[in-house]
Amino acid sequence: MSGVSFNEAILELPMVTLTIDGKKIEAPANTHVLQVALKNGIEIPHLCYHPELSVSGGCRLCIVEVEGYSQPVPSCGLACTDGLVITTQGERLYELRKNVLDLFISDHPLDCVICEKAGACLLQEYAYEYGIKETTYTPTISSTLYQDDNPFFIRDHQYCILCGRCVRMCDEIVGVHAIDFAKRGFETNIATPYDGPMIESTCVFCGNCVQVCPTAALMPVSRKDKGREWELDHKTTICGYCGVGCQLEYALKGDEILYAQASPDGPVNGELLCTKGRYGWDFVLSPERLTRPLIRRDLAYELGLTSEPWEQPDTSPLADRQPKIEDYFIPVDWEMALDLVASRLAATVNEHDPDSVVGLASARCTNEENYLFQKFIRAGIGTNNVDHCARL
Amino acid sequence: MTLEKLERMAQRERQRQEKFERRIFCCISTACLSAGAGQTINALQEAVDACHCKENDVEVVQTGCMGLCSRGPLVRVEDKSAETLIYADVDVDLSQQIISKHVPMRKLTDESIPEEMQELRENLKKARRRKRLEKHILGMDSPFFAKQEKIVLRNVGHLDPEKIEDYLAHGGYSALRHVLQNMTAEEVCDEILRSGLRGRGGGGYPTGLKWKSMHQEESETKFVVVNGDEGDPGAYMDRTMMEDNPHQVLEGMIIAAYAVGASYGYFYIRGEYPIAVDRIRRAIRTAHRNGILGKNVLGTDFNFDAAVRIGAGAFVCGEETALIHSVEGKRGMPRMRPPYPSTSGLWGKPTIVNNVETMANVPPIINRGADWYANIGTEQSKGTKVFALAGQLTNTGLIEVPMGISLREIVYDIGDDVPGDAEFKAAQTGGPSGGCIPHEHLDTPVDYENLSKLGSIMGSGGLVIIDSTTSMPEFARFFMDFCVDESCGKCVPCRVGTIQIRILLDKIIAGSGEPEDLNKLEDLCHIVKDTSLCGLGQSAPNPVLSTLKFFLDEYIALIPAQEPA
Numbered sequence: 001m002s003g004v005s006f007n008e009a010i011l012e013l014p015m016v017t018l019t020i021d022g023k024k025i026e027a028p029a030n031t032h033v034l035q036v037a038l039k040n041g042i043e044i045p046h047l048c049y050h051p052e053l054s055v056s057g058g059c060r061l062c063i064v065e066v067e068g069y070s071q072p073v074p075s076c077g078l079a080c081t082d083g084l085v086i087t088t089q090g091e092r093l094y095e096l097r098k099n100v101l102d103l104f105i106s107d108h109p110l111d112c113v114i115c116e117k118a119g120a121c122l123l124q125e126y127a128y129e130y131g132i133k134e135t136t137y138t139p140t141i142s143s144t145l146y147q148d149d150n151p152f153f154i155r156d157h158q159y160c161i162l163c164g165r166c167v168r169m170c171d172e173i174v175g176v177h178a179i180d181f182a183k184r185g186f187e188t189n190i191a192t193p194y195d196g197p198m199i200e201s202t203c204v205f206c207g208n209c210v211q212v213c214p215t216a217a218l219m220p221v222s223r224k225d226k227g228r229e230w231e232l233d234h235k236t237t238i239c240g241y242c243g244v245g246c247q248l249e250y251a252l253k254g255d256e257i258l259y260a261q262a263s264p265d266g267p268v269n270g271e272l273l274c275t276k277g278r279y280g281w282d283f284v285l286s287p288e289r290l291t292r293p294l295i296r297r298d299l300a301y302e303l304g305l306t307s308e309p310w311e312q313p314d315t316s317p318l319a320d321r322q323p324k325i326e327d328y329f330i331p332v333d334w335e336m337a338l339d340l341v342a343s344r345l346a347a348t349v350n351e352h353d354p355d356s357v358v359g360l361a362s363a364r365c366t367n368e369e370n371y372l373f374q375k376f377i378r379a380g381i382g383t384n385n386v387d388h389c390a391r392l
Numbered sequence: 393m394t395l396e397k398l399e400r401m402a403q404r405e406r407q408r409q410e411k412f413e414r415r416i417f418c419c420i421s422t423a424c425l426s427a428g429a430g431q432t433i434n435a436l437q438e439a440v441d442a443c444h445c446k447e448n449d450v451e452v453v454q455t456g457c458m459g460l461c462s463r464g465p466l467v468r469v470e471d472k473s474a475e476t477l478i479y480a481d482v483d484v485d486l487s488q489q490i491i492s493k494h495v496p497m498r499k500l501t502d503e504s505i506p507e508e509m510q511e512l513r514e515n516l517k518k519a520r521r522r523k524r525l526e527k528h529i530l531g532m533d534s535p536f537f538a539k540q541e542k543i544v545l546r547n548v549g550h551l552d553p554e555k556i557e558d559y560l561a562h563g564g565y566s567a568l569r570h571v572l573q574n575m576t577a578e579e580v581c582d583e584i585l586r587s588g589l590r591g592r593g594g595g596g597y598p599t600g601l602k603w604k605s606m607h608q609e610e611s612e613t614k615f616v617v618v619n620g621d622e623g624d625p626g627a628y629m630d631r632t633m634m635e636d637n638p639h640q641v642l643e644g645m646i647i648a649a650y651a652v653g654a655s656y657g658y659f660y661i662r663g664e665y666p667i668a669v670d671r672i673r674r675a676i677r678t679a680h681r682n683g684i685l686g687k688n689v690l691g692t693d694f695n696f697d698a699a700v701r702i703g704a705g706a707f708v709c710g711e712e713t714a715l716i717h718s719v720e721g722k723r724g725m726p727r728m729r730p731p732y733p734s735t736s737g738l739w740g741k742p743t744i745v746n747n748v749e750t751m752a753n754v755p756p757i758i759n760r761g762a763d764w765y766a767n768i769g770t771e772q773s774k775g776t777k778v779f780a781l782a783g784q785l786t787n788t789g790l791i792e793v794p795m796g797i798s799l800r801e802i803v804y805d806i807g808d809d810v811p812g813d814a815e816f817k818a819a820q821t822g823g824p825s826g827g828c829i830p831h832e833h834l835d836t837p838v839d840y841e842n843l844s845k846l847g848s849i850m851g852s853g854g855l856v857i858i859d860s861t862t863s864m865p866e867f868a869r870f871f872m873d874f875c876v877d878e879s880c881g882k883c884v885p886c887r888v889g890t891i892q893i894r895i896l897l898d899k900i901i902a903g904s905g906e907p908e909d910l911n912k913l914e915d916l917c918h919i920v921k922d923t924s925l926c927g928l929g930q931s932a933p934n935p936v937l938s939t940l941k942f943f944l945d946e947y948i949a950l951i952p953a954q955e956p957a
């Protein structure tokens with residue numbers, strides 16, 4: 001069931017025709033009604049369903065009426081068959097969904113006014129749609145556990161609706177199974193084995209669970225207290241860490257990145273990212289980040305760029321001051337840097353021979369840049385000594 | 393080869409048993425054990441030893457449940473030259489009286505016996521003069537026994553569950569032999585379908601249909617699972633069957649495997665049943681050793697093997713899809729059906745899950761024929777049902793009755809009425825998933841259709857009798873509490889809905905309910921019933937709904953009168 005994309009399914013399976021809300025729709029046999037409805041622009045509320053994951057059937061919001069059935073059926077697990085006639089809206093469905101949401105809200109703090117997820121929270125969205133201001137039952141919060149035991153994400157159980165998306169993500173796609181449902185009944189929660197700290201579990205901190213969490217139960221540490229969803233700009237870009245080229249989206253407040261996430265329509269990676277892409281962006285605004293070419297101070301002296309001769313700074317821990325980058329390098333402009341590299345390379349090749357040069361490229365460059373680089377080394381310098389760090 | 397060996401084993405055991413003048417059976421099933429059957433059987437054996445009777449005079453046999461558990465330990469004396477008697481509440485003292493009454497003591501010269509035995513012999517002689525014994529005899533023609541019809545439990549209480557020879561001597565594995573020698577897999581499915589057997593695990597789905605659809609699945613690997621999770625509080629039909637006649641369940645399972653084309657099977661047994669686990673494992677080992685399991689079952693080209701998986705005692709793990717997850721080593725949580733396990737079960741392979749009692753019905757059906765079986769019971773519900781009769785009744789224990797018997801017969805004849813001054817109020821069937829049936833419906837025939845018409849279910853066989861001293865709202869809350877704790881937490885109507893039902897019940901029972909709370913309670917029950925994912929949530933509101941239906945006045949009485957505005 002999981003892992004089969006819509007397109008693959010289309011390739012392999014015979015097609016069937018079903019009717020959803022009066023509209024005749026062709027779909028591959030055995031794909032699920034919810035999946036097909038969403039593809040065709042028919043909205044059915046859903047919390048536990050996620051297109052990348054296997055079907056859970058736990059949230060009960062996606063119920064629809066099926067002709068010939070007395071009881072509504074969750075559409076996320078309902079296989080498409082020929083002649084199926086589905087109704088997705090109606091008074092009875094509205095009432096049942098509203099009641100189910102009412103039960104969700106009875107176990108959920110009404111913190112929308114202070115919650116950073118507000119605006120991107122699915123529970124909030126459906127509560128709004130179904131006009132639920134507060135629960136008609138007795139508000140009873142099942143767990144108030146707050147776990148910030150790692151530098152990447154916070155687990156705030158009071159907001160957890162136990163949709164199980166995180167569990168399925170970690171198990172089915174990441175393949176790590178660091179978390180699962182624990183305990184039973186109203187005390188059920190999502191936990192690591194024996195509820196140990198996240199760091200001691202098998203978690204690799206890819207954050208894909210955070211990505212698919214529909215509520216504020218899993219949130220990036222980096223955005224804590226830094227603003228609400230609608231204050232943020234989202235900038236789409238490509239991750240620079242490796243050659244896969246995952247599409248990602250930085251959520252920015254002004255110039256500051258608050259978190260990174262994948263966007264569902266990323267052609268390479270969908271909603272998935274690795275630890276580096278999702279959490280490794282703090283260098284962007286780091287004051288230590290290099291923004292200009294630097295040349296070594298001894299070389300600069302030799303070239304007459306500075307009058308100060310260079311001495312190895314005292315690196316002992318007992319030294320009066322610890323050396324800084326300026327003690328080793330001086331900044332120059334690009335023209336000078338490139339001229340210097342070109343002339344020194346030419347001199348080396350002339351004095352010795354091309355094979356005395358080796359070129360090492362970086363995985364952080366694009367394919368095109370790497371192509372040009374090897375061309376330069378092979379055709380320009382004239383050696384096959386060229387390699388690449390493969391990954392970061 | 394194998395067959396002849398088995399035949400010889402059966403023959404030898406029958407001859408061995410027939411040699412004895414009398415055989416004394418002591419129940420060592422869990423209920424009797426907890427009432428002291430361990431001491432009883434030791435006392436019986438010591439007393440027999442002390443009698444120094446002739447070699448073939450007497451044998452003390454450990455056996456399974458005889459039914460009237462509330463009066464355990466039970467001891468049955470079968471004597472070639474006297475009528476069979478069952479003694480109830482047999483303690484050490486009574487054991488000695490039984491032996492001194494039934495077993496002749498051989499005269500010996502005093503020097504030849506050790507001193508302790510001397511003393512015991514003296515005691516036995518004195519015991520003969522005591523008169524207490526008569527009061528402990530249970531009349532075999534009393535309604536408790538006479539109204540029952542034993543198919544599944546027929547040999548329970550008659551054989552030693554740890555000896556395969558004893559099962560063979562009682563005709564064991566003849567059904568399997570017949571099936572393997574004379575029937576095709578399809579014929580077996582048809583025979584079971586024709587018998588009208590329906591699943592005893594609660595759902596009542598026709599077993600033959602389930603087998604047939606699995607038989608038609610094309611897959612190299614198929615599995616059979618016997619569901620011995622038995623989560624209903626107070627129910628112990630399946631435990632008894634597994635403990636007291638494990639081979640009958642195993643035989644049923646092997647026949648099922650042959651019928652559906654499975655080559656491997658699992659017994660899923662809850663961890664709280666260590667004796668059942670032990671007996672089933674022992675049965676598997678001895679069956680293996682004797683060519684009944686493994687490669688070439690009974691010398692045919694059919695291969696089948698089985699193993700035990702132990703559950704951790706979650707009620708929901710009895711639900712078949714949760715059970716399958718649990719066997720796979722995952723958390724026992726149900727999933728949506730379809731696909732049904734018969735299409736995609738254990739590790740994605742076709743799998744049938746059948747209840748212990750369902751499996752135990754199979755060998756008798758094969759042995760005596762579908763027509764015979766279909767003659768017992770009602771139009772839609774065939775055969776018998778085993779119930780764990782509990783609650784406020786004079787006789788409680790394990791009973792097997794034909795389908796269609798009335799509740800009245802069970803309560804007043806078999807159960808011998810509510811003791812003391814209290815009166816019968818309701819019968820609760822189906823445990824936490826079932827409902828309460830009041831006095832006015834006592835003549836309802838007990839079968840699948842009629843019980844569900846009353847808002848209850850047949851369930852797996854829990855039957856609790858409630859007397860007039862019990863408050864029905866509190867009784868309903870007891871079962872609700874159970875479901876609140878046992879919900880697997882996957883779907884919101886069950887996880888959150890049940891706790892909100894509990895909160896409303898608490899409020900009403902505490903006397904602070906308002907009139908609209910009753911409507912709210914009923915509405916919520918319907919929401920949970922209609923929107924839950926699995927049978928647990930779908931049936932959890934039944935105890936509340938059925939008490940609201942039949943005992944509404946008790947709820948209303950708890951709501952304080954409203955001040956006039």
Ligand SMILES: Cc1cc2nc3c(=O)[nH]c(=O)nc-3n(C[C@H](O)[C@H](O)[C@H](O)COP(=O)(O)O)c2cc1C
Nearest residue numbers: 591592593619622623710711712746747750927928
């Ligand atoms: C919550 C729940 C608990 C169940 N517990 C049991 C059980 O303890 N034993 C059992 O045989 N069936 C149990 N069942 C029924 C099984 O799901 C399944 O229907 C049954 O084992 C099928 O066997 P049968 O057709 O022989 O009855 C349970 C079902 C539900 C929904």
Ligand code: SF4
Nearest residue numbers: 170203204206207209
């Ligand atoms: S961060 Fe990745 S590995 Fe860790 S729990 Fe979430 S999905 Fe699993």
Ligand code: SF4
Nearest residue numbers: 160161163164166213
């Ligand atoms: S943490 Fe988020 S994704 Fe995981 S179960 Fe809770 S609400 Fe769902």
Ligand code: SF4
Nearest residue numbers: 880882883886926929
């Ligand atoms: S109905 Fe209850 S037990 Fe069944 S899946 Fe839902 S939460 Fe779990």
Ligand code: FES
Nearest residue numbers: 046049059060076
């Ligand atoms: S989306 Fe179908 S049940 Fe949650």
